[in-house]
Amino acid sequence: MSAGTGESGEGGTSTAVRNTIAAGTGCGCLLSPLALLGTLVVIIIIGGFGVLLAPLIALILLFSGGGGDGSAGADDADEVIAVFNGDGGGELDTSTVPEDLVDPIEEAGDLCGTIGPVVIASQIERESGFNRDLVGENGEEGISQLPPAVFEKYGEDDDGNDETSAFDAEDSIMAQGRHLCDLAGQAQRMIDANEATGSVLDLALAGYHVGMNAVRAAKGVPQTNEAQGYVLAVRAQFAKYAGVAAPPPGATPGVTPGVTPGVTPGVTPGVSPGVTRATDPDPTSSPSASAASGTEHQEDSQP
Secondary structure, X not given: OOOOOOHHHHHHHHHHHHHHHHHOOEOOEOOOHHHHHHHHHHHHHHHOOOOOHHHHHXXXXXXXXXXXXXXXXXXXXXXXXXXXXOOXXXXXXXHHOOHHHHHHHHHHOOOOOOOOHHHHHHHHHHHHOOOOOOEOOOOOEOOOOEOHHHHHHHOOOOOOOOOOOOOOHHHHHHHHHHHHHHHHHHXXXXXXXXXXXXXXXXXXXXXXXXXXXXXXXXOOOOOOXXXXXXHHHHHOOHHHHOOOOOOOOOOOOOOOOOOOOOOOOOOOOOOOOOOOOOOOOOHHHOHHHHHHHHHHHHHHOOO
């Protein structure tokens, strides 16, 4: 995906992924996980830690135990790629997330039309691996890994325990949904004003990770591994949470084996090549901007 090229960048990514699969496919059978890993190594060597890393990892994981009967064909790959390139809409496969989080994930995914429960669940896995007590290296807190200032703006006592806390999973997930809907509203206005290109969802996801100031400056998803790798890492989980491909037998709901939460493929942990959420002066990440944008946020968050 390339900022400044709109949907064409995303299409180029999906085409490359599809061609990678097709190159090793014969008699209607999908590449073996070993073959995919070999292809992945080639891509890393030739193109550096490029943005194809996340979807390829997802395909390896999904088809190395996720087919139920151990088999997966070209049609399955096509469906996974279609979901990967989609809008993250549709119903959540409730068996893929912890049972007590089904309701808040579905509620957060019903706050606005752009952000569905599949997106919420996929992003939670990328952020924390469903670890409710996680504290990030830049101070992000809870299952949705929001910086304290952002949680202060969007957090409410959604679980009704008379306490608003980023470490209450329901409070955190609902704050995540409100924040994403607000970002989606900003992204839509930027696109309408010809200030950015790309999909509303991709811009919102990038804004969540690197800040909308960075998205605005790049006029789309910034062309960095930090930003583009994040968007693709979230998209790479869409198929699982949409129920298109079953997780490997015995997998813990909400966790993909071999994927480290909070780590963007191609980016060394602790080294941020782009703007991080903790340092982004984006007005949407500051409690002081809450009053100024309160009406705007309410408007964005309506279905």
